Amino acid sequence: MALIVQKYGGTSVGSPDRIKNVARRVAKFKAQGHQVVVVVSAMSGETNRLVALAHEMQKHPDPRELDVIISTGEQVTIGLLSMALKDIGLKAKSYTGGQVKILTDSAFTKARIVSIDEQNIRADLENDHVVVVAGFQGMDEDGNITTLGRGGSDTTGVAIAAALRADECQIYTDVDGVYTTDPRVVPEARRLKTITFEEMLEMASLGSKVLQIRSVEFAGKYKVKLRVLSSFEEEGEGTLITFEDEEKMEKAIISGIAFNRDEAKITVLGVPDKPGIAYQILGPVSDANIDVDMIIQNVSEDGTTDFSFTVHRNEFAKAMDILKNQVQPHIGAREVVGDNKAAKVSVVGVGMRSHVGIASKMFRTLAEEGINIQMISTSEIKISVVIDEKYLELAVRVLHKAFDLDQEDA
Amino acid sequence: MALIVQKYGGTSVGSPDRIKNVARRVAKFKAQGHQVVVVVSAMSGETNRLVALAHEMQKHPDPRELDVIISTGEQVTIGLLSMALKDIGLKAKSYTGGQVKILTDSAFTKARIVSIDEQNIRADLENDHVVVVAGFQGMDEDGNITTLGRGGSDTTGVAIAAALRADECQIYTDVDGVYTTDPRVVPEARRLKTITFEEMLEMASLGSKVLQIRSVEFAGKYKVKLRVLSSFEEEGEGTLITFEDEEKMEKAIISGIAFNRDEAKITVLGVPDKPGIAYQILGPVSDANIDVDMIIQNVSEDGTTDFSFTVHRNEFAKAMDILKNQVQPHIGAREVVGDNKAAKVSVVGVGMRSHVGIASKMFRTLAEEGINIQMISTSEIKISVVIDEKYLELAVRVLHKAFDLDQEDA
Incomplete structure (x- = not known):
């Protein structure tokens, strides 16, 4: 008998029939003698509908x-799923975030979990109930309702699993696991049986949007065994996200090729090279709530340097405006140039740490196809390059093949 | 400066534009220096949508x-209205029933309010906030979410007004007050400037569905000054519901003609006249959750009696089935007969207590039109008759005229 936390996203609970399917899947685990906590999102489309209503009231709700x-x-989903579970003969009880209670800070729309009181849930589980918890939400210490931001249901699932010391946290999505890259771009892409937390972090932040990055960090921090599964397939083991040191087998050098289509790059040219300049450039961008991804600054030449970074394409115009009108005159830079047709491709793998030559293989592979590399950034377990967006699919395909990701692993 | 509780029903908050109208109306009261608590229902249609979803999960949710x-x-409405209030420059804060907290018993879907903690609301009011409270809901002592049953938002409004000792509780509806009868039946029907709580109780329960009867009882119990107003008209004083002993002026004898179209009557003939027989007849009906309205039993003759009662037309078939197949054989009654084309007409007025001749005037008026009276039931302040449904409109019109209700009162 195990204690399993299952999280179902909006698509998995997108209609009454799909909610009934979730109930049947939960029943299967119950029949095997497991204790089950289910964390659910809003029915797909519902959050957008509510946000649109709010925007009819206030420009900035x-x-x-x-x-x-x-x-x-x-809240609606937990009620419906509890009914569906009862309808097939199981004991079930729903909890809002506040009822659990999932205590958060007071940063509305992007709150962080402070603590979880798992006592009532545990009592219900002992009493043979399936416990159904609303994802994405909590309550601050003044009793205000908070939400964790989009994708926060994953975080709720992992946090509850951590609080209960669950044996496994299963994240049900509309894909059946984590792939070596997007199968829509590379048909030979394979599902990974395992991936390490660190790789998963890089894959998630780089655009393989299977799991919310915060939930992966959370799982790593609290050592929660996390598994990604399809909610639409009856069988399949999905992808298990592991801690590297628990792995017995020799890891493949590279686990996958991640990419991000909607990048824009901005370069500030002729920046006086003195302390505090990076903050003076990025501070106003950050104040405008624009997320910055890659940041690159090369060594200076003649007392000036060039400073580049990437932002989401939707925020390109806003960022350019800030840089040209606020930053450039203030710091005395020569020019601000930008390109909103960029894409980022990354090779990711913990094996990279102990293997040389990954970077050169990556660069050679791209060069052989005539793909120019505009920016490079590296970490312990990934190498990212920014290229012209029109070469994105080609780059992903040739890299996938060059690193033998189409071959079944041992 | 007064403390006013305003309650807006589902039609009044049925769209973003209507919610903005409510915000503007609240702003007018704020501009006059009043403190305002607003209690709101779900947007019209929303509760039905949610109930339908629930029924897709379970036949009996x-x-x-x-x-x-x-x-x-x-919960959605309180958020939207708070946004609309902020958007026009007011301070506002929303509360769910649980957040207030409105403590109820645990009778889900028909809970009763046990107590209201008004401290936070009062602090917000002192701090110049408009406080927006979700109607219809509360929380039991275990933290479970409860609802008060349909129309419960009126009850929430009155209960909050009682807890805060508000100067007035204003119930905004789609009518501009309480009328002497339904203007669709009698064009000469007049809006009453005042009506007593007791008359209102009789009017409400008899089908003039302006206010939820529980909220009127509540208002009477806690001496809350209640006013019914239109949410769609800018001016107008609505109808004030008063305590009789506060009234200075001579009351009219009759305040209004109430009626109920969808009645069905059932008579059990040849019932052995012995103790406990009423319970043996109505017990099984009540167990089936069928509401019984009028109940009439006349003196017995030859050791047997006839027992009649009325139910809502929708429950006629179910009630007949119970009586014929369970009750009749059990108690040894001779026959069960029924008619689902009945209607009830009542004259209501506190003045009736001290005036003789109301009943005879009513019966004579109906007789002059050839309308046969099938059942009669009386209370201190009303006389109800059951008649063939086809005479309903005629009966209401002639009674309205006979009691001079088309004449302006002093």
Whole structure:
């Protein structure tokens, strides 16, 4: 008998029939003698509908009241799923985030979990109940409703699994696991049986949007065994996310090719090279709530340097405006140039740490196809390059093949 | 400066534009220096949508989980209205029933309010906030979400007004007050400037569905000054519901003609006249959750009596089935007969207590039109008759005229 936390996303609970399917899957685990906690998202489309309503009231909806509204999406799902479970003869009980209680800070629309009181859930599990918890939401210490931000249901699932010391946290999605790359781009892409937390972090942040990055960090921190599975396939073991040191087998050098299509790059040319300059450039961008991804600054020449970074394409115009009108005159840079047709491709793998030559193999492979590399950034377990967006698919395909990712692993 | 509780029903908050209208109306009261608490229902249609979803999960939805689901309707409205208030420059804060907290018993889908903690609301009011409270819902002492049953938002409004000792509780509806009868039947029907609580109780329960009867009882118990107003008209004083002993002026004898179209009557003939027989007849009906309205039993003759009662037309078939197949053989009655084309007409007025001749005037008026009276039931302040449904409109019109209700009162 194991204690399993299952998380189902919006698509998996997108209609009454799909909610019934979830109930049947839960029943299968119950029949095997397991204790099951189910964490659910809002039915697909519901959160968007509620956000749109809010925007009809205020151009910039009040964050506290927005959380009051959007948290109802998950609240409806927990009630419906509990009914579906009861309808097939199981004992079930729903909990909102506040009822659990999942205590968060007061950062409305992007709150962070502070603590989880697992006592009531545990009592219900002992009493043979399936416990159904609303993902994505919590309550601050003043009793205000908070939400964790989009994708926060994954975080709720992992956090509950951590609090209960669950044997496994299963994340059900519309894909059946983590792939070596996007199968829509490379048909030979394979599902990985395992991936390490660190690789998963790089894959998630680089655009393989299977899991919310915060939930993976959380799982790593609390050593929660995390598995990604398809909610639409009856069989299949998905992809298990592991701690590297628990791995017995020799890891493949590279686990996958991640990419991100909607990048824009911005370069500030002729920046006076003195302390604090990076902050003076990125501070105003960050103040405007624009997320910056890659940041590159090369060694200076003649007392000036060039400073580059990437942002999401949707925020390119806003970022360019800030740089040209606020930053450039202030710091006395020569010019600001940008390109919103960029894409990022990364090779990811913990094996890279102990293997030389990954970078040169990557660069040679791209060069052989005539693909120019515009920016390079590396970490312990990944190498990312920014290229012209039109070469994106080609780059992913040739890299996937060059690193033998189409071959079955041992 | 007064403290006013305003309650807006589902039609009044049925769209983003209507919610903005409510915000503007609240702003007018704030501009006059009043403190305002607003209680709102779910947007019209929302509760039905949620109930339908629940029924897709379970034929008889689990009551606890049903409350989890349907309480989200009001939760969305409080967020939206708070945003609309902020958008026009007011301070505003929303509260779910649980956040207030409105403590109820645990009778899911029909809970009763046990107590209200008004401290936070009062602090917000002192701090110049408009406080927006979700109607219809509360929380039991275990933290479960409860609802008060349909129309419960009126009850929430009155209960909050009682807890805060508000100067007035204003119920905004789609009518501009309480009328002497339904203007669709009698064009000469007049809006009453005042009506007593007792008359209102009789009017409400008899089918003039302006206010939920429980909220009127509640208002009477806690001496809350209640006013019915239209949410669609800018001006107008609505109808004030008063305590009789506060009234200075001579009351009219009759305040209005109430009626109920969808009645069905059932008579059990030849019932052995012995103790406990009424319970043996109505017990099984009540167990089947069928509401019984009028109950009439006349003096017995030859050791047997006839027992009649009325039910809602929708439950006629179910009630007849119970009586014929369970009750009749059990108690040894001669026959069960029924008619589902009945209607009830009542004259209501506190003045009736001290005036003789109301009943005879009513019966004579109906007789002059050839309308046969099938059943009669009386209370201190009303006389109800059951007649053939086809005479309903005629009966209401002639009674309205006979009691001079088309004449302006002093």
